[in-house]
Amino acid sequence: MLHIVVCVKQVPDSREIRIDPKTNTLIRQGVPAIVNYFDLNGLEEALSLKDRFGARVTVVSMGPPSADKALKQCVSMGADEGVLVSDRAFAGADTLATSYVIALTVQKVEEVWGPVDMVFCGKQTLDGDTGQVGPGVACRLDLEQLTYVEKIEQLDEKRREIVVHRHLEDGIERVKAKLPVLMTAVAELNKPRRASLPGVLRAAEYKPIVWTTNDFANLDRAQIGLKGSPTIVGKTWVPEQKKIDTQMIGLDKGIESAATDLIGQLFSTELPAKLGWA
Amino acid sequence: MAEQTAKERTRSKPAVGLQPTGEVDWSNYRGVMVVVEQRDGVAKKVSWQLLGESRRLADKLDAPLLALVIGHDVEQLAKEAIAYGADRVYVSDSPELKDYRTRPYSRVCLHVIREFKPEIVLMGATYTGRDLAGAIATHLPTGLTADSTQLDVNEERLLMASRPAFSEKLLATILCKQFKPQMATVRAGVFEALPWDDSRTGEIVRVAPQMSADEIVTEVLEFVAEKSRVNLEDAEVIVAGGRGVGGPAGFQLLDELAKVLGGEVGASRVAVELGWIEHEHQVGQTGFTVRPKLYIAAGISGAVQHTVGMQNSDYIIAINKDPEAPIFKFANYGIVGDLFQVVPALTKAFKERVGKRQETPAGDRTPLHVM
Ligand SMILES: Cc1cc2nc3c(=O)[nH]c(=O)nc-3n(C[C@H](O)[C@H](O)[C@H](O)COP(=O)(O)OP(=O)(O)OC[C@H]3O[C@@H](n4cnc5c(N)ncnc54)[C@H](O)[C@@H]3O)c2cc1C
Ligand SMILES: Cc1cc2nc3c(=O)[nH]c(=O)nc-3n(C[C@H](O)[C@H](O)[C@H](O)COP(=O)(O)OP(=O)(O)OC[C@H]3O[C@@H](n4cnc5c(N)ncnc54)[C@H](O)[C@@H]3O)c2cc1C
Numbered sequence: 001m002l003h004i005v006v007c008v009k010q011v012p013d014s015r016e017i018r019i020d021p022k023t024n025t026l027i028r029q030g031v032p033a034i035v036n037y038f039d040l041n042g043l044e045e046a047l048s049l050k051d052r053f054g055a056r057v058t059v060v061s062m063g064p065p066s067a068d069k070a071l072k073q074c075v076s077m078g079a080d081e082g083v084l085v086s087d088r089a090f091a092g093a094d095t096l097a098t099s100y101v102i103a104l105t106v107q108k109v110e111e112v113w114g115p116v117d118m119v120f121c122g123k124q125t126l127d128g129d130t131g132q133v134g135p136g137v138a139c140r141l142d143l144e145q146l147t148y149v150e151k152i153e154q155l156d157e158k159r160r161e162i163v164v165h166r167h168l169e170d171g172i173e174r175v176k177a178k179l180p181v182l183m184t185a186v187a188e189l190n191k192p193r194r195a196s197l198p199g200v201l202r203a204a205e206y207k208p209i210v211w212t213t214n215d216f217a218n219l220d221r222a223q224i225g226l227k228g229s230p231t232i233v234g235k236t237w238v239p240e241q242k243k244i245d246t247q248m249i250g251l252d253k254g255i256e257s258a259a260t261d262l263i264g265q266l267f268s269t270e271l272p273a274k275l276g277w278a
Numbered sequence: 279m280a281e282q283t284a285k286e287r288t289r290s291k292p293a294v295g296l297q298p299t300g301e302v303d304w305s306n307y308r309g310v311m312v313v314v315e316q317r318d319g320v321a322k323k324v325s326w327q328l329l330g331e332s333r334r335l336a337d338k339l340d341a342p343l344l345a346l347v348i349g350h351d352v353e354q355l356a357k358e359a360i361a362y363g364a365d366r367v368y369v370s371d372s373p374e375l376k377d378y379r380t381r382p383y384s385r386v387c388l389h390v391i392r393e394f395k396p397e398i399v400l401m402g403a404t405y406t407g408r409d410l411a412g413a414i415a416t417h418l419p420t421g422l423t424a425d426s427t428q429l430d431v432n433e434e435r436l437l438m439a440s441r442p443a444f445s446e447k448l449l450a451t452i453l454c455k456q457f458k459p460q461m462a463t464v465r466a467g468v469f470e471a472l473p474w475d476d477s478r479t480g481e482i483v484r485v486a487p488q489m490s491a492d493e494i495v496t497e498v499l500e501f502v503a504e505k506s507r508v509n510l511e512d513a514e515v516i517v518a519g520g521r522g523v524g525g526p527a528g529f530q531l532l533d534e535l536a537k538v539l540g541g542e543v544g545a546s547r548v549a550v551e552l553g554w555i556e557h558e559h560q561v562g563q564t565g566f567t568v569r570p571k572l573y574i575a576a577g578i579s580g581a582v583q584h585t586v587g588m589q590n591s592d593y594i595i596a597i598n599k600d601p602e603a604p605i606f607k608f609a610n611y612g613i614v615g616d617l618f619q620v621v622p623a624l625t626k627a628f629k630e631r632v633g634k635r636q637e638t639p640a641g642d643r644t645p646l647h648v649m
Contacts, residue, residue, distance in 0.1 A: 017444050026444060095412075096419055127444070130424035135380070135412025144496055145380045147409045163499065168405050170317070171503040173377075177496045230421030234438065234451035242589065246596075248612045255619050259627035262595070262611055267631070271593050274571050275514055277632050 002055035002157070003113060004046040005106050006079065006120045007137070008039040010063050010070040011127045019238055035070045038122025040077075040192040041185035045152065046120055047078045048190065053157060056080050056113060060105050062090055062098060068208045076195035076203035083109065087212040092226030095128070099136025100223045104216050106141060117160075119182040123148055131184070138182035146181050150188040304397070304458035309366075310336040311344040311396035311459070313387060314359060315406055317378075317501075319351055323511060324402035324466035326362045331469040332400060333363040335431050342366055344396055348386050350376035360480035363472045367480060368394070372487040377498040378406050384413040385488035391418065396459050398437050400429075403463035411463050421454030423462040429469075437462065446563055446586045467511055467567035468590070508542050508558050510566045515541025515574075518561055518588070521548045522577020522598065522617055529555055531618070532576060535625040538632065544568065544588075546578045562587035574624075576617040580605025597621065 012031040020027050046057045059074040061067050062085040071082030085105050093101065110116050119141070124131035131147075138145035150167035153174065160179040165172050167186050195203070213219055222228060249262045266272065310332045314325040329345060336343040345359040345367045356367040370386045387410065391399060399414075401407040403425040415422035428440035428449070439462040440451045454460045510516060517536040519529055529543060536543050544566075545559040561568055563583040573591035578584060580596070580603055588594070589608050596609035597617045606612045613620050 014444050017447060019447050026448065094421065095424075096416060096421065099416055128424075129443070130412075130422075131408045132412040132415070132422055132424060135409055136416040138380075139384075139413045139416040145409065145413065146496075148405050166405075171501055173501045174499040175496060176499055230419070230454045230456045231423060232421075232453045232455060234453050236443070236448050236450040238447070239442070239449050242608075244594075244608065244610060246606055246609050246612050248606075248614065251613070251615050255615070255623040256627070258613060258615075259620070259623040262613065262624070263627050263631050265611065266593070269593070271572060274592065 002049060002053055002118065003110075003116045004049065004055050004057050004118045004120065005109055005116050006039065006043045006046050006057060006059045006074070007102055007122075007133070008043065008059055008061045008070055008074060009036045009122070009125050010034070010061065010067040011036045011125050014126045033066065033069070034126075035073055036122050036125045038124065038185050038187060039120075041187060041189045042120030042122055042183070043074055043077060043079065044190045044192040045149075045183075045185060046118070047193065049118075049152075049155070050078070053155070058083065058109050058113060058116075060085065060102065060109065062086070062093075062101050062105070064091075065210075068210075071208040072203045072206055073195070075206045075208075076199040077193055078196065078199055081113075082206070082208040084208045084210045085212075086210055089213050089221065089225050092229060093224065094229035094231040095130050095132035095136055096230055097224050097226075097228035099133050099140055100228065102133065102137050103140035104219060105211065106137065108211065108216065115180075117179045117181075118162075119143060119180075121182065121184045123184045123186045134182060134184040141180075141182070143180050143182040144177040146175060146177055147184045148186050149183045150186050307395040307397040307458040309342045309344045309394075309396040310339065310398045310400070311346055311391075311394075312359075312364070313399065313401040313407070313410065314345055314347045314355060315378075315402050315404060316347070316349050316352060316355055319349065319355065321355055321358060322402055322404060322466070323471070324404060324407075324464070326358075326471035327466065327469040328400050328402065328464055329359065329363045330471040331429055331464075332398075333472060335398065335429060335437075336365075338431055339397070339435055341397065344368065344394070346387065346390055347371075348375055348383055350374075356482045357476075360478050360482075361474050361476045363478070365480050366483060368483045368485050370485040370487055374489070374491040374494060375487055377501070378410075379494060379496050379498065380409055380413050381496065382487060382489045382494050383410055384417065386485060387414050388417055389488050390485055391459060397435060398431075399459040399461045401463055403465050407463050411461060415461050418457065418459075420457035420459060420461055421452075423452040423454075426452075426462045426464045427468045429462070429464065436460070439464075442563075442586065446582050465567060467569055467587075470569075510542055510544055510559070510561065510568050513542040513568065513570050515539040515572045516544040516561070516568060516570045516588075516591075517541055517574045517576070518544030518546070518559075518578060519549055519555075519576050519617075520546035520578030520584075521552070523549060523554065524577070524618075525552075526554050528577070528618070531621045531625075535574070535621055535628070538625055538628050539572070541570070541572070544573075546581075546584050575605050575609070576621055578605055579603050580608060 059079045060083045121134035151165040154163040315322040342365040345364040423439035426439040430438045437460040517532045544561045569590040571592045574595045576597040594609045595611045596605040
């Protein structure tokens with residue numbers, strides 16, 4: 001049976017984040033926490049492989065205790081097990097420290113439930129938005145890295161071969177790789193299912209497994225959390241708008257005259273020369 | 279079955295925690311390196327844009343500007359990189375490097391970084407750039423800033439890479455003090471390439487591929503280019519429409535103006551989501567970042583997710599019936615009025631002034647595909 005790990009991150013719904021105009025800081029209060037969109041695409045793909053081939057689907061998340069909600073949601077959709085990796089010492093991680101902990105977690109999942117054939121990540125998150133954790137985990141676990149997957153064309157369990165379509169800016173790339181692989185999911189991959197009734201009932205009772213720093217035998221504390229993060233956030237600021245003297249063109253003399261007026265003004269700038277109009 | 283697959287596995291014992299190899303003295307790391315992205319021997323524009331900005335950083339650091347070109351039959355790209363500002367170009371040219379694949383490409387990068395020790399390594403925040411940068415930074419290991427839109431260096435030779443956060447509502451400057459090289463991916467369309475200058479001279483250093491063909495398991499079977507009908511990133515003039523355009527018919531009006539100006543049609547996300555026009559026309563955070571010489575925004579309110587994608591245009595004209603629309607704050611010229619009257623009037627007036635010669639022959643210009 002296939003063993004698939006899906007990495008999910010609980011994120012603030014960034015569409016709901018506002019800036020306090022007085023303090024120029026983020027207003028996080030009342031912002032709903034959701035499962036990162038693309039992670040649900042990863043989960044959906046894992047579940048549909050489970051439907052077709054039979055698979056064990058383990059969902060892992062690093063985050064605060066409240067992230068157990070994200071895992072319960074995944075269980076309600078059909079995941080077999082949810083593991084929350086949670087410890088104050090993990091907090092403040094950048095992508096390097098995050099991929100370290102996720103890689104350790106996948107290794108521990110392998111120890112508990114057997115070898116993993118596929119790991120799914122989202123293409124990026126709504127908050128950190130780096131898309132770096134997937135490649136980081138693949139690198140640390142020496143998995144073939146298939147980013148931006150929009151379709152699994154073929155999976156040959158016997159030959160352990162997979163053919164996927166990668167969604168790039170300028171086209172679609174068909175790639176063949178050998179399992180085990182790490183894939184990052186884009187929205188085009190599928191449409192995540194709704195929770196089933198039995199799923200909801202199971203999730204209501206379900207307690208995600210929680211692993212802390214003590215659960216990892218060979219964890220290097222220098223590589224986790226804020227301390228293990230080479231990137232440092234310097235200043236943050238609200239982007240200032242370029243000060244532009246906007247010339248308003250009035251319509252009082254009619255539209256046609258306004259159009260001629262505007263073009264006349266444009267022709268007094270260097271624009272016509274730049275565009276070869278002159 | 280699980281045990282069986284485990285036995286079949288050739289994967290080496292994963293290294294999970296990767297420590298920097300011995301080095302703690304980074305003082306011999308010098309130079310700014312840009313990894314050039316290419317397909318079929320044609321460089322992605324962002325690579326040259328990055329060389330342009332990196333030239334400034336390198337000069338400030340009094341350090342060389344380096345480029346790394348990986349691919350097959352890519353010699354001419356090394357020369358192009360020099361013409362665009364590089365002092366030295368590392369080239370790894372080999373048949374097995376024809377298509378981008380993470381492992382062989384990252385091995386070459388790691389080799390060049392460890393051997394030649396640049397203090398800063400930059401690449402485009404494209405899909406390929408992020409795929410590659412994420413792997414390299416983990417291997418080294420070092421810090422990696424994603425999708426930067428501003429770059430600078432300070433007196434301590436630290437890279438200050440700033441990136442928009444939380445749907446562009448904030449900007450954050452990110453530094454990496456602990457390790458070298460300092461790495462960042464950089465958004466396309468934010469910086470300007472230097473003017474091409476083929477009188478510039480530079481050094482070309484050849485680098486062997488670091489994996490043999492039979493070591494590479496992943497196979498690119500095929501690449502199907504999506505014939506992009508629009509080329510917003512290169513357009514000198516963009517006439518863009520939003521919800522105010524009202525539907526596909528409104529976009530035809532914009533297309534007529536774009537035709538007269540030899541430009542392309544752009545759109546806000548709302549217009550795309552309403553199905554009036556295809557996504558490849560979308561400008562903004564989740565669309566293209568553009569910097570044409572002239573950007574005309576009609577029926578677009580000017581949400582930050584839109585303006586981040588167009589605010590660096592040389593000249594901006596806004597047409598909106600709401601005098602309070604935020605788009606006017608970005609515009610050099612504003613007309614408060616109904617676009618259905620203003621746009622045709624502009625088309626007519628431009629036609630008279632700019633003349634028919636501006637109009638590109640129908641065959642050369644991609645027709646607008648409204649939906
Ligand atoms: C505004 C902002 C800017 C940041 N900029 C940077 C930066 O430039 N460089 C940097 O190194 N760090 C940066 N960080 C820190 C970074 O967000 C954290 O390291 C975070 O833990 C993971 O990165 P991400 O959210 O970008 O994930 P991504 O790399 O975008 O996530 C890709 C996928 O990895 C998986 N994944 C990510 N995090 C977890 C998790 N905690 N648990 C389970 N699966 C997960 C998910 O499947 C996800 O879809 C930034 C954070 C913020 C808030
Ligand atoms: C995560 C995220 C990413 C996003 N990415 C993008 C992106 O990449 N690009 C993008 O554009 N948006 C993006 N958005 C959406 C963005 O926030 C705005 O919703 C969107 O830009 C608004 O589009 P609009 O200006 O066309 O519509 P509206 O805001 O509805 O504005 C329509 C304007 O048309 C004017 N108008 C109406 N009729 C006429 C008329 N007859 N003549 C003249 N003016 C008229 C109105 O006065 C109004 O100002 C994103 C949002 C989120 C949350």
